[in-house]
Amino acid sequence: MIDDIEKIMTELAKAGNRIIVNPKTLEELKQHGIPLDNIPAPSIEELFEKRKQSALLKLQQLPTLPLGLQPDIQALYQEIRECIFFDLNGAAITMSAILIEFVLKRVTFIKECGGYQAVDLIKLDEFENMELGPAINRAKSAGILDSKMAERLHSFREIIRNPYSHYNIKKITENIVAEKVKQVNMETGEIKEIDIAAKDSPMIQAQVKPFMDEYHVMTVFGFADEVVKYLLNKI
Numbered sequence: 001m002i003d004d005i006e007k008i009m010t011e012l013a014k015a016g017n018r019i020i021v022n023p024k025t026l027e028e029l030k031q032h033g034i035p036l037d038n039i040p041a042p043s044i045e046e047l048f049e050k051r052k053q054s055a056l057l058k059l060q061q062l063p064t065l066p067l068g069l070q071p072d073i074q075a076l077y078q079e080i081r082e083c084i085f086f087d088l089n090g091a092a093i094t095m096s097a098i099l100i101e102f103v104l105k106r107v108t109f110i111k112e113c114g115g116y117q118a119v120d121l122i123k124l125d126e127f128e129n130m131e132l133g134p135a136i137n138r139a140k141s142a143g144i145l146d147s148k149m150a151e152r153l154h155s156f157r158e159i160i161r162n163p164y165s166h167y168n169i170k171k172i173t174e175n176i177v178a179e180k181v182k183q184v185n186m187e188t189g190e191i192k193e194i195d196i197a198a199k200d201s202p203m204i205q206a207q208v209k210p211f212m213d214e215y216h217v218m219t220v221f222g223f224a225d226e227v228v229k230y231l232l233n234k235i
Contacts, residue, residue: 004189005184005186005189008184008189008191018207020203020204020207022203025186028186051085051086051087054085054087055084055085055086058084058085058218059085061218062081062084062221063221063222063225065077066225066228066229066232072102073099073102073103073106073228076095076098076099076102077099079095080092080095080096080099080221080224083095084217084218084221087214089210089213089214089216089217090164090209090210090213092213092217092220092221093160093164093213093216093217093220093221094164094165096220096221096223096224097156097160097161097164097165097220097224099224099228100153100156100161100223100224100227100228101132101135101161103227103228103231103232104132104135104136104139104144104153104227104231105127105128105130105135106127107139107144107231107232107234107235108127108135108138108139108142108144109123109124109127110235111142111143111144111234111235112142115235116235132157132161133154133157136150136153136154136157137150144231144234149227149230153227156223160216160220169202169205169206169209170198170199170202170205172205172209172212173198173199173204173205173208173209173212174198174199175198176197176198176204176208176211176212177195177196177197177198178195178196178198178201178204178207178208179195180193180194180195181193181194181195181196
């Protein structure tokens with residue numbers, strides 16, 4: 001490892017706000033006596049104050065709850081809203097997909113049974129174990145979804161729901177490119193400026209996913225709310 005690596009890193013740090021280091025390289029830096037400051041995590045008070053300010057801004061953007069919600073659906077809504085308030089955007093997106101799937105199955109179940117008064121609890125088990133794709137097709141066959149909504153739901157399933165439910169971080173971040181990244185060779189000191197596609201770098205994927213979550217969360221929750229209101233009008 002070159003002797004003036006500390007100087008190089010110090011200079012590069014002035015022009016950026018994030019340094020990504022291989023854990024093995026990090027240990028080597030420590031062994032060479034490179035001073036690495038540990039930035040303390042924010043206190044509970046600082047964290048909550050920051051989240052409070054963010055929540056107050058987001059509150060104005062959230063859709064109003066549908067009237068007359070069943071307790072189980074209302075609980076899902078509340079959980080999603082709380083995730084958004086605390087910037088748990090990835091969790092909010094995953095829960096929004098769960099909200100859509102839960103309400104879709106419930107409405108299809110009630111429709112096929114002939115209404116609330118004729119529900120067959122044994123039949124409910126069939127819906128509990130059903131995947132989202134077949135559930136969308138089942139709802140369409142039952143006359144609950146028109147072709148356009150069924151197509152939108154299948155698209156949502158493939159683009160958002162599946163990657164987030166299975167934490168396919170490569171899929172979630174596949175269209176992101178980190179541009180003009182300065183890469184340092186720890187042996188020679190050579191500095192290259194390169195573009196790194198997130199799909200080719202797990203380290204970049206981890207860095208950019210929170211930005212993707214924040215970018216998508218309000219749109220995804222808005223879509224989930226639209227779908228729920230659409231479905232509830234069918235029974």
